[in-house]
Amino acid sequence: MKPTVNRATQKSVKATVKATAVAAxxxxxxxxxxxxxxxxxxxxxVDEWVGATKFPGGERAWNVSGGGMSTSYxxxxxxxxxxxxxxxxxxxxxxxxxxxxQYGRFQGDTFFAxxxxxxxxxxxxxxxxxxxxxxxxxxTILFNPFVDSYVFSPMVYHVFxxxxxxxxxxxxxxxxxxxxxxxxxxYTTPDFNGLSGSxxxxxxxxxxxxxxxxxxxxxxxxxxxxxxTGVYQYVNFNATPGxxxxxxxxxxxxxxxQSVGQLGASFDMxxxxxxxxxxxxxxxxxxxxFHVNTGQGGVTVPVGPGTVMASYAYSRSNGGLDQTHKSWxxxxxxxxSKRTDVYAAYLNDKYTSLSTGDTFGVGIRAKF
Numbered sequence: 001m002k003p004t005v006n007r008a009t010q011k012s013v014k015a016t017v018k019a020t021a022v023a024a025x026x027x028x029x030x031x032x033x034x035x036x037x038x039x040x041x042x043x044x045x046v047d048e049w050v051g052a053t054k055f056p057g058g059e060r061a062w063n064v065s066g067g068g069m070s071t072s073y074x075x076x077x078x079x080x081x082x083x084x085x086x087x088x089x090x091x092x093x094x095x096x097x098x099x100x101x102q103y104g105r106f107q108g109d110t111f112f113a114x115x116x117x118x119x120x121x122x123x124x125x126x127x128x129x130x131x132x133x134x135x136x137x138x139x140t141i142l143f144n145p146f147v148d149s150y151v152f153s154p155m156v157y158h159v160f161x162x163x164x165x166x167x168x169x170x171x172x173x174x175x176x177x178x179x180x181x182x183x184x185x186x187y188t189t190p191d192f193n194g195l196s197g198s199x200x201x202x203x204x205x206x207x208x209x210x211x212x213x214x215x216x217x218x219x220x221x222x223x224x225x226x227x228x229t230g231v232y233q234y235v236n237f238n239a240t241p242g243x244x245x246x247x248x249x250x251x252x253x254x255x256x257x258q259s260v261g262q263l264g265a266s267f268d269m270x271x272x273x274x275x276x277x278x279x280x281x282x283x284x285x286x287x288x289x290f291h292v293n294t295g296q297g298g299v300t301v302p303v304g305p306g307t308v309m310a311s312y313a314y315s316r317s318n319g320g321l322d323q324t325h326k327s328w329x330x331x332x333x334x335x336x337s338k339r340t341d342v343y344a345a346y347l348n349d350k351y352t353s354l355s356t357g358d359t360f361g362v363g364i365r366a367k368f
Contacts, residue, residue, distance in 0.1 A: 037080070038081070039078055040078035042075070044093075045073065046072050046366050046368075047066060047070050047072050047363060047366075048068070049065060049066075049069075049361045051063070053359045054357045055169055056349055066096075066098050067151060068149065068343065068361060073095045073114050074096065085122055087121045088120060089126075091115045091117055095113050118130060123190065125189045132200060139277075140156060141156070144296055146345075152329050152359065153311065154298075154349075158174065158279075158327065159174060159279065160175065169357075171323060172290075172317065173315050175258065175260055175281065176258050177214070181202040186198060194223040195221045196220050199215075199218075200217075213236050218231040225267055228264065258284070259281070259282045262279040272299055272301050275296070275299065275300075277294075283320065290317060291317070294313065305335060309345070310328075311329050314326055327349045329345060332344055342363065343362065343365070344362045344363075345360065346359070
């Protein structure tokens with residue numbers, strides 16, 4: 001015979017069970033939050049400019065284009081507290097072209113080309129693995145007035161817009177490869193009173209073939225108005241690495257490897273900030289080798305609410321195509337708010353035996 005329970009008792013039991021379940025859920029999530037606090041953020045920037053571009057030896061083109069001062073991108077990053085001062089971290093960042101709505105810096109670019117990694121951060125430093133921004137790129141953009149502008153920065157032109165990048169003109173100057181490395185691992189030290197270091201290695205990812213290896217090391221130092229960096233980068237390309245374009249990889253045949261050393265410094269006097277860089281590039285080819293010396297100097301000067309920027313870069317190779325490369329640029333950046341600025345800039349670019357190129361325009365950049 002089944003026991004009988006009145007309706008009042010049933011309601012009381014249901015209410016008690018529901019309250020217990022809710023309390024258990026709250027307790028579960030609270031305990032999880034206490035042991036593993038996590039966060040995820042969305043961020044990025046959109047940069048568009050209007051103007052004209054004439055590459056050395058080429059014709060002028062008028063355009064609406066992206067990335068005048070900084071390449072447009074969006075990203076996600078997050079962390080989870082693992083306890084004991086350690087955190088799991090990840091970052092996914094993708095470039096895009098707002099002028100046509102396409103992803104990537106160019107047709108065929110990797111989707112998460114800016115950064116794509118996961119890692120562990122703790123008291124002894126940070127370990128990351130995936131597609132990582134190169135230390136040479138970090139050194140290049142931190143110590144020139146135009147930072148990471150692929151349109152107006154003379155130093156970016158001399159470092160990253162040379163060898164194997166633009167088929168518009170012929171040059172064997174600049175570094176091989178991208179501003180990011182695939183299949184890479186990196187260790188970064190903690191900050192020691194403004195001094196930190198890092199080391200990176202990128203694998204070829206081909207069984208029995210170690211010819212596509214890359215590695216680099218860097219130090220960074222920030223102390224009051226003074227900052228400095230030093231970086232060394234080596235790329236072995238007896239076989240073309242997977243992240244180099246095969247259609248226009250090298251203009252000089254028989255490349256074997258490339259070594260790059262770069263030093264940079266800046267000093268901020270408040271009313272003017274000085275920038276200086278020197279880079280030595282050694283290219284090994286089948287019948288010998290040749291090197292390129294590169295120097296850059298620049299300033300930023302506060303004028304009104306904005307900043308005037310000026311930079312000059314010079315490169316000279318002692319072999320290969322035996323070229324001289326000279327570039328200078330001036331610009332003005334005006335902040336409309338903390339997240340939005342407008343700018344105007346002019347770049348003059350000259351290679352030996354080629355007509356002078358130049359780029360000028362105005363643009364707007366919004367960060368989120």
